[in-house]
Amino acid sequence: MDKKGILLVISGFSGAGKGTVVNRLMEKYDEYALSISMTSRSPRPGEQDGVNYFFVSREKFEKTIAENGFLEYAEYCGNYYGTPKEFVNKQLEAGKNVILEIEIQGATNIKKVFPESLLIFITPPSAEELEKRLKGRGTETDEVIAKRLRRAYEESDGMDTYDYIIVNDDLETCVEDVHSTTMVARNQPLRLHGFIENMKTQLEMFK
């Protein structure tokens, strides 16, 4: 079977706990790597180049766009943010499953340019639980919480464009579900071109 890693695109409602799931997954298994974004904004105190982001000039970013070097990119508040293809490809070639935590619009774009990507949507078991978690954080104003829930309503429309929807009720179960989904995905024909072609070529001698 092919040894190449899988590009794992993870989205989910704000409050679904996807950050925690990703961290735990990285802790438990060696075969995952986080995608590092490139940005044209300046590093904030404590941020490291090649760890938090690849920090580059506006010119370098635009040159990379022109060279078709991004899986996806966007501009927010005058700064560019994007996913560099080269970094992702190197990790995939090395057999790592590369995790990209991204919102729904970005995920759809990735699937278009990279059909072998695996799109996973993390959700709490119910809307009630989502509300409870957002309120339970105790760090956000009612207004922010209301905005996130409204956003969740909008995003729920796109849930079924994902390959898998995984419920985060119990963290460890969710992490195992994401892991087995990734393992199983290696056996989908779109990720087995090499194996299928080999088998066909070998069987031709019996034609």
Add this chain to the structure above:
Amino acid sequence: MDKKGILLVISGFSGAGKGTVVNRLMEKYDEYALSISMTSRSPRPGEQDGVNYFFVSREKFEKTIAENGFLEYAEYCGNYYGTPKEFVNKQLEAGKNVILEIEIQGATNIKKVFPESLLIFITPPSAEELEKRLKGRGTETDEVIAKRLRRAYEESDGMDTYDYIIVNDDLETCVEDVHSTTMVARNQPLRLHGFIENMKTQLEMFK
């Protein structure tokens, strides 16, 4: 999540060992049931109605066709063979994953009328290994083996219409792969209509 079982359509090259995989899967896990075919042919000595087949008259079979009661059916040598919908649906409702061992043409037909079915193709790791297994049985003439290998060549063209291709190198590994593929498939959006609709309805209150 939905408690309904999954219709598991299993195909593979003759000699891939799919019969053994299915038997071992049934032995290890309670949640699988074999689909029982209906036929208009007479029972052979030792065959039991409701175990090996549902044995019915030609008239009854044709009535079932007219009532759209089959997932698929075909006529071989003057006898009908088919997969009755009612039996499959009852098992699925009871939460069983129903296994249907069927060749590639039948599998494609099932997927058309039953898009939530999960199509798994079992293959040996290489054509060489397939040849070795067919010869190793020691029960078939060279002519029959050549015919099976030619058939495998023809069938290899359809491998990528399956949802998953699972290599049967080591039996236990293969059985576990089929099982986790089935478990993971429960999280695909096409099998989560109920959950997705519920979530959307619940989130509407935050709109």
